Amino acid sequence: MRLAVYGVGAIGGLVAARLVAAGHDVTGICRGATLQAIRSDGLHLTVGKDRTRHDLKVTDDPTEAGPQDMILACVKANALPGVIDGLKALSGPDTLLVPLVNGVPFWFFQGFGGPLADTPLQSVDPGGALAAAFPAERVTGAVVHISCSVPQPGHVHNHGGNRLIIGPPTPAVQPQADRVADLLEGAGFGVERTPRIREAVWEKLAGNLNFNPISALTRATVDRIAGDPESKAICVATMREIMTLADSLGLAFELDPDARVALALKLGPFRTSMLQDVDAGRRLELEPIVGAVVEIADRLQVPVPSTRAIYGLARLLDESLAAA
Incomplete structure (x- = not known):
């Protein structure tokens, strides 16, 4: 699988480092000091007293990476609408998007019944652009219970937690959610699978x-x-x-x-x-x-x-x- 980690900050850096360590083909999308630090000296991960260095391909131009099998979006949820063009550049017809974000995700009401069924939230997805580009069948939900920080560019510290909850927005895409869960579990995360991700x-x-x-x-x-x-x-x-x-x-x-x-x-x-x-x-x-x-x-x-x-x-x- 070709994997892109969009945003190599605290959580994104941890995810990218572990996926690289597990032998996957990973490209990190980042910019500025983070981009330069990883290009010059790799991505450094500290977990307790264990410190490791990882060679991660990085770019600030998603078109350079091209279409991926899976995008793990690790920018803050409020930044997602601003990087939609980059996400599209990384997407082919079957690319799966996994937003590892806090708060109410843009996909929350996609394929969901009730009074707000399929309603885009202007606070997280102005105009519904993300939902239009990434419908429920191309999204896997994730909830992160991990504490990380970035003391300096290219260096990530995992302070505690290792739990990821993974689930599909709709039952029809359970196989895709299982692929994501398998991938992250194989990279060393404690994965909890749920049919009730909301x-x-x-x-x-x-x-x-x-x-x-x-x-x-x-x-x-x-x-x-x-x-x-x-x-x-x-x-x-x-x-x-x-x-x-x-x-x-x-x-x-x-x-x-x-x-x-x-x-x-x-x-x-x-x-x-x-x-x-x-x-x-x-x-x-x-x-x-x-x-x-x-x-x-x-x-x-x-x-x-x-x-x-x-x-x-x-x-x-x-x-x-x-x-x-």
């Missing part, structure tokens, strides 16, 4: 929806947010709102908000991805994680006051980061 998306979203933007707004680590009575109450309120939305969408989703916050407290001084973005002066992955939830709530006419308040404040922060 519930897995929603379960992760329940924690990201609050801890991520609250950490960005307050500069506080997860343990401080979970341990503070007022911020804890906000987290619990947003989790209850997302449970109500799940019911409206027909998702079989169960959650104990107090237990979820208690679990977060045990993570210790964990720095969320949005907090890392603020520290680096980068824009936030806000629309897929929070904006999409507000959009879904508006379309269903379900009140989500706590989520909406977080979204409004974090959006102002994001605009300030963009203007800096």
